[in-house]
Structures are given as C-alpha cells and as structure tokens.
Amino acid sequence: MPVNLLFLGTQKPQPMMTLTTQQQQQLDELIALLKIPSISADSNYKVAVAEAADWVCAALASAGCEGTKVIPTAGHPIVYGEKIIDPSLPIVLVYGHYDVQPPDPIELWDSPPFEPVIKTTEIHPHGAIFARGACDDKGQFFMHIKALENMIAHNTLACNVKFMIEGEEEVGSDHLEQFVKENKDQLRADVILISDTGIGNINAPAITTGLRGMSYMEVTVTGPNRDLHSGLYGGTVANPINILCDMISSLHDDQRRITIPGFYDAVVEYTPEERKTIEQAPIDDTAFKKALDLDALMGESGYTTLERKSLRPTLDVNGIWGGYTGEGSKTVIASKAHAKISMRLVPNQDWVAISTLFENHFKALAPKGVTVSVKTHHGGKPYVTPLNSMGYQAAYKAYEESFGVAPVALRDGGSIPIVPMFEEVLGIKTILMGFGLDSDAIHSPNENYGLVNFFKGIETIPLFYKHFAALFKQGEA
Numbered sequence: 297m298p299v300n301l302l303f304l305g306t307q308k309p310q311p312m313m314t315l316t317t318q319q320q321q322q323l324d325e326l327i328a329l330l331k332i333p334s335i336s337a338d339s340n341y342k343v344a345v346a347e348a349a350d351w352v353c354a355a356l357a358s359a360g361c362e363g364t365k366v367i368p369t370a371g372h373p374i375v376y377g378e379k380i381i382d383p384s385l386p387i388v389l390v391y392g393h394y395d396v397q398p399p400d401p402i403e404l405w406d407s408p409p410f411e412p413v414i415k416t417t418e419i420h421p422h423g424a425i426f427a428r429g430a431c432d433d434k435g436q437f438f439m440h441i442k443a444l445e446n447m448i449a450h451n452t453l454a455c456n457v458k459f460m461i462e463g464e465e466e467v468g469s470d471h472l473e474q475f476v477k478e479n480k481d482q483l484r485a486d487v488i489l490i491s492d493t494g495i496g497n498i499n500a501p502a503i504t505t506g507l508r509g510m511s512y513m514e515v516t517v518t519g520p521n522r523d524l525h526s527g528l529y530g531g532t533v534a535n536p537i538n539i540l541c542d543m544i545s546s547l548h549d550d551q552r553r554i555t556i557p558g559f560y561d562a563v564v565e566y567t568p569e570e571r572k573t574i575e576q577a578p579i580d581d582t583a584f585k586k587a588l589d590l591d592a593l594m595g596e597s598g599y600t601t602l603e604r605k606s607l608r609p610t611l612d613v614n615g616i617w618g619g620y621t622g623e624g625s626k627t628v629i630a631s632k633a634h635a636k637i638s639m640r641l642v643p644n645q646d647w648v649a650i651s652t653l654f655e656n657h658f659k660a661l662a663p664k665g666v667t668v669s670v671k672t673h674h675g676g677k678p679y680v681t682p683l684n685s686m687g688y689q690a691a692y693k694a695y696e697e698s699f700g701v702a703p704v705a706l707r708d709g710g711s712i713p714i715v716p717m718f719e720e721v722l723g724i725k726t727i728l729m730g731f732g733l734d735s736d737a738i739h740s741p742n743e744n745y746g747l748v749n750f751f752k753g754i755e756t757i758p759l760f761y762k763h764f765a766a767l768f769k770q771g772e773a
C-alpha cells in the first residue's frame with residue numbers, strides 16, 4: 297500500500313482539537329516553519345538554514361518587533377528583533393534556536409520529517425504535530441513570537457522584549473559566544489527566557505531549574521597499517537574494533553559507575569533531605585519502562601531514575617564504527633575503529649578538566665599493538681538556577697495562574713551550553729520555561745509536540761511578563 301500518499305498533495309493536516317481561527321492561523325504558521333529543513337549539521341542544507349532565519353526574522357517583524365535583522369556569522373545566522381516600549385520597564389531577552397537535528401534514520405519516520413502532520417496519540421489525545429523541530433525548538437520558540445504578538449495586539453505587553461534566535465544550537469553554538477561578547481550592550485536584559493526543555497507533566501507542570509553540562513569526545517584506535525584478511529591474520533594481531541569495545545566496556549564498573557580516575561572528584565553530592573526536595577516530581581519507573589518497551593532500566597546503583605538523569609554524571613557512546621558494515625559479509629580485520637562518546641556533567645565538574653581526564657585515561661587503556669587518538673569536539677558547563685530569583689518567582693506564578701496548580705522544580709538531563717555562557721558574559725540568569733515532554737522524541741524519528749503544550753505555552757508566557765514586571769516594580773520600590 298502506498299503509505300506515503302497520505303502525506304502527499306495539498307491536503308491540510310486536520311487538528312484533533314477545536315481551534316479558534318487565531319489558533320488555526322498560529323498552527324499554519326508553525327507548519328510553514330517546520331517545512332524548512334534547517335539542519336545545521338549538514339552543509340547541504342545551508343540554504344535551508346538561511347531560509348529559516350529569514351522566515352523567523354519576518355515572523356518577528358509581523359508580530360510587532362522592531363530592528364529585526366538576520367546577522368550573518370562565520371556559521372549560520374543569528375536572528376534579532378526587539379520591542380522596547382518603556383525604559384523604566386524590565387527587559388526580557390528571549391533565546392531559541394531555529395536549527396534542527398538531522399532527521400536520520402529517515403526510514404524510521406512514519407511520515408516525512410519536513411512534511412508536518414497532526415495526529416492524536418495516547419500521550420497527546422488532543423493531537424500533536426509530527427515533524428523534525430516540532431518541539432526542539434521551532435514549536436517552542438515560536439510560542440514566544442505568538443505570545444508577543446498577542447500582548448502587543450491587546451496592549452498588555454508589560455516588559456521590554458529582545459529576541460535572539462540562533463541557527464547553531466544543535467552543533468554547539470560555535471559563533472554565538474563571540475556575537476554575545478561583541479553585543480553586550482544591545483543584549484542588556486534583566487532576565488533570559490528560554491523554552492527549549494520539558495514540562496514534566498502537562499497537568500502537573502515542572503519548571504526546569506538545572507541542566508547538565510557536556511563533554512563530547514571522539515576516539516580512534518589504530519592497529520595494523522591496512523585492513524587484513526581475518527583468516528590470514530585473525531588471532532595474531534590486536535583487532536582495533538575488539539580492543540575499542542574492551543576499552544569502552546571498561547569505562548563503567550559493575551555498579552555502572554564511571555571508572556575514569558578523578559571523574560567524580562568535583563561532583564556535588566546531596567544530602568538525603570536535598571535529594572528529596574530535588575525529587576519533587578519523581579519518575580514513575582513502570583511508565584518509563586513501558587514507554588520505551590523495556591523490561592528493565594539500568595543505571596548507577598544507589599540512585600533513582602530521576603537522579604540518574606539529572607543529578608548524576610554519565611558517559612555514553614553515541615556512535616561506533618569501523619570495518620565492514622555493508623550488505624552480506626566480508627572477512628576483514630579493520631585497520632581502524634572509531635567511537636563518539638559524550639559525558640553529561642553536573643555541578644561542579646569542569647568540562648575541560650573532564651575532557652583531559654578522559655583523554656589521559658583512554659590513552660592509558662590502550663594495550664600494546666594499537667595506538668589511540670582522542671579529540672575533544674565541544675563541551676559546556678552545567679547550569680542551576682536559584683529558586684529565589686525574581687525570574688523563577690515570576691515563572692512560578694505564571695504556571696500557577698495558567699495551570700491552576702503550583703509547579704514543581706525539575707533538574708533536567710539535557711544540555712544547553714549557552715545558558716551558563718550567558719551568565720558568564722552577560723551576567724544574566726536564565727529561566728527555562730519549557731513545554732515539551734520526554735516522549736516528544738526530540739532528536740529521534742517521529743519528533744512531535746502536543747497542540748495543548750503549544751497553545752498552553754502561548755497562554756502562559758504573557759503571565760510571566762505580567763508577574764516579572766510586577767515583581768520588578770516591587771523590587772525597585
């Protein structure tokens with residue numbers, strides 16, 4: 297059956313919840329943005345990335361921003377726009393990213409990644425939009441543009457606003473730091489607001505108060521000077537792929553602790569009381585397993601699932617290759633084997649120091665008969681935001697008002713390395729008002745974003761502005 301026909305043609309995806317004319321319009325606009333394949337990692341898509349930047353710039357202008365511009369960098373462009381209404385009001389700087397992860401493995405998508413469709417699922421009974429970037433981060437930063445448009449239209453904008461939407465987040469934000477350093481004055485603000493994380497549970501919302509840092513490495517193990525016949529040479533020389541697997545497997549012990557000497561030295565350990573408060577919204581292991589079709593979870597002993605994915609550092613192989621992986625079989629001992637390895641870091645681990653520890657340890661693991669090279673790709677610091685800041689308090693009140701329940705604080709496991717950079721360079725704290733779910737499959741096939749999450753975001757964001765302006769005024773009084 298030609299399944300793909302479902303996604304061809306001009307037929308508009310039908311939403312599964314009743315939308316107002318305005319909501320339908322907002323959704324149609326998001327669909328247009330999601331159709332642009334702005335894959336920052338792949339140079340074949342450079343034109344599409346630029347097209348997405350232009351699209352975002354136009355969307356900012358039509359929402360009422362002034363001074364909108366697409367700023368070229370040595371990589372992908374940064375989009376800027378602002379709405380300054382009153383110098384006595386606080387300034388909110390909104391950050392987001394219009395670039396997306398590559399969609400592969402493409403064959404695992406139920407519908408093409410850049411042809412958005414709306415479907416209901418068990419998790420999103422009111423419908424979700426399926427497309428690469430739906431949640432990470434096009435659907436999320438776009439909520440801010442639509443929220444601003446509403447506030448301007450209803451004359452309720454309570455703060456000055458600046459937007460900075462970049463196109464290189466998924467590849468390490470290489471050119472953003474320089475831009476920020478060179479434009480400190482233009483980017484002056486009282487708080488940074490980002491929707492690029494999760495909400496935990498759409499009925500019992502969580503505000504993200506922490507992100508992990510990251511150290512991303514690539515290793516190569518080299519054995520003989522050429523690929524060898526595995527019959528003529530097998531059993532006489534070190535096989536780089538076998539050795540690489542041995543080395544990788546030795547990086548964890550039987551308690552799933554990382555064996556790199558010194559790796560845990562700087563890690564902040566929490567008291568049982570602190571662990572309890574951090575774990576306000578514990579993960580239901582049964583549901584977690586079910587969602588992934590697993591019969592068991594695995595992680596560092598002595599920690600809960602939530603702790604394992606937020607408070608504790610981790611090490612994961614992201615890719616491993618070498619030898620023959622084509623059709624059929626080929627008897628060969630490869631000359632080289634490679635792996636990409638990421639470590640998620642927590643306070644107070646320093647990613648440069650951890651990269652060095654990794655490099656030294658990994659090289660020391662190599663037996664005679666192979667050589668090892670190690671390269672650091674990129675890294676970033678972990679981030680924790682205090683709960684007593686004006687920004688956090690404003691977010692808390694906004695969620696409470698919008699959802700009718702008090703939000704909980706949640707440390708998340710992902711990384712947004714520019715968040716600690718903003719604090720260092722601009723001296724501004726970030727508030728992470730994400731509306732995604734772990735099940736939204738970001739970076740995976742069938743990425744999706746709930747319509748309820750999208751519209752709830754558009755509704756909640758203006759409440760943040762209202763409460764932030766009020767707290768700011770109180771603070772000045």
Ligand code: BES
Nearest residue numbers: 432465466467468492493494708710711
């Ligand atoms: N939006 C994610 C980060 C995220 C998602 C944090 C969900 C918390 C919850 C971001 O786009 C991302 O994917 N970051 C990368 C890091 C980057 C250096 C490639 C990551 O976490 O792998």
Ligand code: MN
Nearest residue numbers: 432433465492
């Ligand atoms: Mn993101």
Ligand code: MN
Nearest residue numbers: 432466738739
């Ligand atoms: Mn991402």
